Amino acid sequence: MTAQVTPQQETRTSVGARRSEATEAAVLEAFATLLDEVGYAAITMEAVAKQARAGKATLYRWWPTKAHIALSLISKAKVEIAPPAGVSLRDDLIDYLSRMIGLWRGDAGLPVGVLVRHCYAEAWSDPELAEALQAERRERWTMLNDILQAAMARGELPTGTDLARAKDFVMSWPIYLLMTDRLPSPEEIARMVDDTLGGLRSGSSRHPSRDT
Amino acid sequence: MTAQVTPQQETRTSVGARRSEATEAAVLEAFATLLDEVGYAAITMEAVAKQARAGKATLYRWWPTKAHIALSLISKAKVEIAPPAGVSLRDDLIDYLSRMIGLWRGDAGLPVGVLVRHCYAEAWSDPELAEALQAERRERWTMLNDILQAAMARGELPTGTDLARAKDFVMSWPIYLLMTDRLPSPEEIARMVDDTLGGLRSGSSRHPSRDT
Amino acid sequence: MTAQVTPQQETRTSVGARRSEATEAAVLEAFATLLDEVGYAAITMEAVAKQARAGKATLYRWWPTKAHIALSLISKAKVEIAPPAGVSLRDDLIDYLSRMIGLWRGDAGLPVGVLVRHCYAEAWSDPELAEALQAERRERWTMLNDILQAAMARGELPTGTDLARAKDFVMSWPIYLLMTDRLPSPEEIARMVDDTLGGLRSGSSRHPSRDT
Amino acid sequence: MTAQVTPQQETRTSVGARRSEATEAAVLEAFATLLDEVGYAAITMEAVAKQARAGKATLYRWWPTKAHIALSLISKAKVEIAPPAGVSLRDDLIDYLSRMIGLWRGDAGLPVGVLVRHCYAEAWSDPELAEALQAERRERWTMLNDILQAAMARGELPTGTDLARAKDFVMSWPIYLLMTDRLPSPEEIARMVDDTLGGLRSGSSRHPSRDT
DNA sequence: GGATAAACGAGACGGTACGTCCCGTCTTGAG
DNA sequence: CTCAAGACGGGACGTACCGTCTCGTTTATCC
Numbered sequence: 001m002t003a004q005v006t007p008q009q010e011t012r013t014s015v016g017a018r019r020s021e022a023t024e025a026a027v028l029e030a031f032a033t034l035l036d037e038v039g040y041a042a043i044t045m046e047a048v049a050k051q052a053r054a055g056k057a058t059l060y061r062w063w064p065t066k067a068h069i070a071l072s073l074i075s076k077a078k079v080e081i082a083p084p085a086g087v088s089l090r091d092d093l094i095d096y097l098s099r100m101i102g103l104w105r106g107d108a109g110l111p112v113g114v115l116v117r118h119c120y121a122e123a124w125s126d127p128e129l130a131e132a133l134q135a136e137r138r139e140r141w142t143m144l145n146d147i148l149q150a151a152m153a154r155g156e157l158p159t160g161t162d163l164a165r166a167k168d169f170v171m172s173w174p175i176y177l178l179m180t181d182r183l184p185s186p187e188e189i190a191r192m193v194d195d196t197l198g199g200l201r202s203g204s205s206r207h208p209s210r211d212t
Numbered sequence: 213m214t215a216q217v218t219p220q221q222e223t224r225t226s227v228g229a230r231r232s233e234a235t236e237a238a239v240l241e242a243f244a245t246l247l248d249e250v251g252y253a254a255i256t257m258e259a260v261a262k263q264a265r266a267g268k269a270t271l272y273r274w275w276p277t278k279a280h281i282a283l284s285l286i287s288k289a290k291v292e293i294a295p296p297a298g299v300s301l302r303d304d305l306i307d308y309l310s311r312m313i314g315l316w317r318g319d320a321g322l323p324v325g326v327l328v329r330h331c332y333a334e335a336w337s338d339p340e341l342a343e344a345l346q347a348e349r350r351e352r353w354t355m356l357n358d359i360l361q362a363a364m365a366r367g368e369l370p371t372g373t374d375l376a377r378a379k380d381f382v383m384s385w386p387i388y389l390l391m392t393d394r395l396p397s398p399e400e401i402a403r404m405v406d407d408t409l410g411g412l413r414s415g416s417s418r419h420p421s422r423d424t
Numbered sequence: 425m426t427a428q429v430t431p432q433q434e435t436r437t438s439v440g441a442r443r444s445e446a447t448e449a450a451v452l453e454a455f456a457t458l459l460d461e462v463g464y465a466a467i468t469m470e471a472v473a474k475q476a477r478a479g480k481a482t483l484y485r486w487w488p489t490k491a492h493i494a495l496s497l498i499s500k501a502k503v504e505i506a507p508p509a510g511v512s513l514r515d516d517l518i519d520y521l522s523r524m525i526g527l528w529r530g531d532a533g534l535p536v537g538v539l540v541r542h543c544y545a546e547a548w549s550d551p552e553l554a555e556a557l558q559a560e561r562r563e564r565w566t567m568l569n570d571i572l573q574a575a576m577a578r579g580e581l582p583t584g585t586d587l588a589r590a591k592d593f594v595m596s597w598p599i600y601l602l603m604t605d606r607l608p609s610p611e612e613i614a615r616m617v618d619d620t621l622g623g624l625r626s627g628s629s630r631h632p633s634r635d636t
Numbered sequence: 637m638t639a640q641v642t643p644q645q646e647t648r649t650s651v652g653a654r655r656s657e658a659t660e661a662a663v664l665e666a667f668a669t670l671l672d673e674v675g676y677a678a679i680t681m682e683a684v685a686k687q688a689r690a691g692k693a694t695l696y697r698w699w700p701t702k703a704h705i706a707l708s709l710i711s712k713a714k715v716e717i718a719p720p721a722g723v724s725l726r727d728d729l730i731d732y733l734s735r736m737i738g739l740w741r742g743d744a745g746l747p748v749g750v751l752v753r754h755c756y757a758e759a760w761s762d763p764e765l766a767e768a769l770q771a772e773r774r775e776r777w778t779m780l781n782d783i784l785q786a787a788m789a790r791g792e793l794p795t796g797t798d799l800a801r802a803k804d805f806v807m808s809w810p811i812y813l814l815m816t817d818r819l820p821s822p823e824e825i826a827r828m829v830d831d832t833l834g835g836l837r838s839g840s841s842r843h844p845s846r847d848t
Numbered sequence: 849g850g851a852t853a854a855a856c857g858a859g860a861c862g863g864t865a866c867g868t869c870c871c872g873t874c875t876t877g878a879g
Numbered sequence: 880c881t882c883a884a885g886a887c888g889g890g891a892c893g894t895a896c897c898g899t900c901t902c903g904t905t906t907a908t909c910c
Contacts (some may be wrong), residue, residue: 020882041337046870055883060872114336120391121333124326125253130393169385169407176384179332179391181342195381229859229902258891267862272893440885441875447887465761470865479888484867538760544815545757548750549677554817593831596812597805603756603815605766619805652854653906659856682896691857696898 026052027059028076031069032110040070040118067122067129070115071136077103077112078140089151093193096147097174098186105183113178120179141167170196231274238264239271240288243281244322252282252330279334279341282327283348289315289324290352301363305405308359309386310398317395325390332391353379382408443486450476451483452500455493456534464494464542491546491553494539495560501527501536502564513575517617520571521598522610529607537602544603565591594620655698662688663695664712667705668746676706676754703758703765706751707772713739713748714776725787729829732783733810734822741819749814756815777803806832 030052034043043066049056063069084092104113123130148166151157157166173192177184184192242264246255257278261268275281297307316325335342356379363369369378385404389396396404454476458467469490473480487493508516528537547554572590575581581590597616601608608616666688670679679702685692699705720728740749759766784802787793793802809828813820820828 023882039337044870045872049883053883055881056871056885057873058882061881117333117336121330124329124393125251168388172385172388173381175388175391176380179387181336229861229900232861235861256891257893261862265862267860267864268893269863269895270861273860440877440883441887442885444875444887463761468865469867473888477888479886479890480867481869481889482887485886541757541760545753548753548817549675592812593809596809599812599815600804600808603811605760652852652908653856654854654908656856656906680896681898685857689857691855692859692898693900694856697855 023052023054023058024062027054027063027069028073030054031066031073035111035114040114065122065126065129067119067126068132070119071129071132073110074112074115074119075136077108077110078136083143084147086147086150089147089154089156090193090197092147092151093170093196094190096144097170097189097193101174101183101189104178113183117178141171144170235264235266235270236274239266239275239281240285242266243278243285247323247326252326277334277338277341279331279338280344282331283341283344285322286324286327286331287348289320289322290348295355295358298359298362301359301366301368302405302409304359304363305382305408306402308356309382309401309405313386313395313401316390325395329390353383356382447476447478447482448486451478451487451493452497454478455490455497459535459538464538489546489550489553491543491550492556494543495553495556497534498536498539498543499560501532501534502560507567508571508574510571510574513571513578513580514617514621516571516575517594517620518614520568521594521613521617525598525607525613528602537607541602565595568594659688659690659694660698663690663699663705664709666690667702667709671747671750676750701758701762701765703755703762704768706755707765707768709746710748710751710755711772713744713746714772719779720783722783722786725783725790725792726829726833728783728787729806729832730826732780733806733825733829737810737819737825740814749819753814777807780806 027048030048031043034047034051038047045056045059045066048054048066048069049059052059059069063072084095086092101113102108104116105111106113119129119133123133144167145163148157148161148163148170152159152161152163173196174184239260242260243255246259246263250259255278257268257271260266260278260281261271264271271281275284297304313325314320316328317323318325331341331345335345357375360369360373360375360378360382364371364373364375385408386396451472454472455467458471458475462471467490469480469483472478472490472493473483476483483493487496508519510516525537526532528540529535530537543553543557547557568591569587572581572585572587572594576583576585576587597620598608663684666684667679670683670687674683681692681695681702684690684702684705685695688695695705699708720731722728737749738744740752741747742749755765755769759769780803781799784793784797784799784806788795788797788799809832810820
């Protein structure tokens, strides 16, 4: 394949017995393009194949459903989150959640939150996907674990705090908002963290909020 | 409406130019049957029509998508939740959430939680459904509003607490658990309420929990 | 792809699967079976697909309407007509029309006449079918052209006779009878040819006939 | 509705409302309108009812299929044909066929030929319609019978000519042209009559004609 | 004048078939 | 051996009409 001018899409050729990385990249890019153009629900394997100039059989060989393609995109995107400063629990959580919610919102160019929630939904009827999703989640939340452990070491949290349970508690509100399509603004994130740290009785819930 | 009880397979006759309540009931029952037999994802409008002995056009006349049928079932099921005792905020919340989570789990015969989470998911790409779902949610959470308001009156919550925000905070963990397919047991509900009331720093997160 | 100077623009490096002849045969056979079992009007594309164990999309890929399937069957059936003897015009016409009417009646196992008349009817509102039907008719009547030309050469017809018009004249009575569901017996065919050759004033119309 | 033997209630003679002539007229007019707007094939009972502002049940009460409505329209239209002059067979036939073909073409405002040929087609699978159509045809061709009989009386046709057969012969070419959507112009009608009277060997087929 | 009953408009009903779309698999020929 | 292309059997989609029915109203006779 020499230089010829293919203005839109460069034709990829088969290389024989090896998996084509170019094809994988083309598929992920095609998925992202379609996500932007028609929305997750309207994406079909057929359209992804056509957009990526890939054969349908090739798609199915590497990804059993479109949710798995979405998960591949999520896995690629998660590296964008930077490590925390480690000063105070409140600051660390605000920083961590701000980055994650920014990623969800699409600050990195891809609305990862949309992919995440659809993966959750499809996992309800696909145990294999549920397992893959859990693995992804466990890996992604390693940093949250570090944050909480550091806070416990600094005495900001009682020793013996159940970290797994605390992680759930911290993530439950953001994920709830993701699921109800109301991702919070930066100020709302701060208040959310205050509520999480102090609980209902602390009084931080007195700020006005949008109605549900 | 006199006595006669023909409980099964009553032949519905064509009713003419007004909406047939018998058909509506047959459709909802058929949906519930199929939900039990094949699961939400595998339900098709075609199968619902067949199971209900109804025409597809009749289905589409009253429910634009299967999620709307699910929402009808949810609305019918919500009356099962009884009013709270009004003694203490903690008890009221535990009671309220226990009832709601029991309803979700299927204690009333129908796994309402499955319907709810799929409605959330389909609302992501269906604004009309999103609105209907929000109306349903607002109505269902009236009682939660009453609980919080009573607690505020009793002095258990700071005066001026943003109730809409507080409702979100209370519901976020249960809904997060619904979305991740891990509905809590009664004891877990109590601890969940303690965390919600006290926040992370209160120390109630020290109990062990399942890993995510 | 090395040689870039391909004058005929042969950039197709992948061709895809080819049309299945087995499926085409199965569809035509299914159509014939249903024609026999339920009649033309009651045939549906759905039933043809099911009978042929083919997908509906496959049917629509190759035949836009059921009339096109009928036309395919007609085209396959027409090869049954043998060439004429070439002795006298009257004998040739009787032979030709007898064969054609026999084909129409179903002597070859398939009631081609039923297919033909329905194709005519559907061509009234389908220009594309009308064109295909005309092409078929032109090809089928080649032999009639030969018969008339031979008769002209033998002096049985005036030189300069408009053959296209003569063909119409010869075929008009048989087709009229086909359209009114009264295909003639062999004896009636002979008298029909006599009328056609001699016209009303020749007196051959004096034989009794069925009422219309 | 006269006295029938009903043992219980002898004289219950309330007759209720009568058939509405306004409705019948509205239906026929609606059918003609739709014929002009969308063509015969696309006309549905539903659309006729709506266009006529009539209930579907009313339509079905008086006309079992749309072909029967078409037949009603044909019957109303046929009165337009005037009686023949009775001078010569050729002139009478030309006059008669010209009027009929003009009616078919739509000179009276309604393309009767379109209705006629669709009635023929639907009669292939509707014996009741076939019978009604034959009655209509018999009545309409009374005048053709008169023409032939007068010609026989004048000696233009051999005595003993089978009139029913002769009618078929005369009508076969016009109807064939109607069925192939090629209604003839006035000049073509004259040549058609000449062919019919003289037959193929008379030589009148030497004029050029459109190809089939 | 009141009762009665047929016919009416409107349109919901249980159905069937439509033609389209996509699924996941299989076939073909190129590289 | 893998690839792009795309035909295949299958099945659900949402729509359009079918012919039947019920609803409540409007006639038109008859008592």
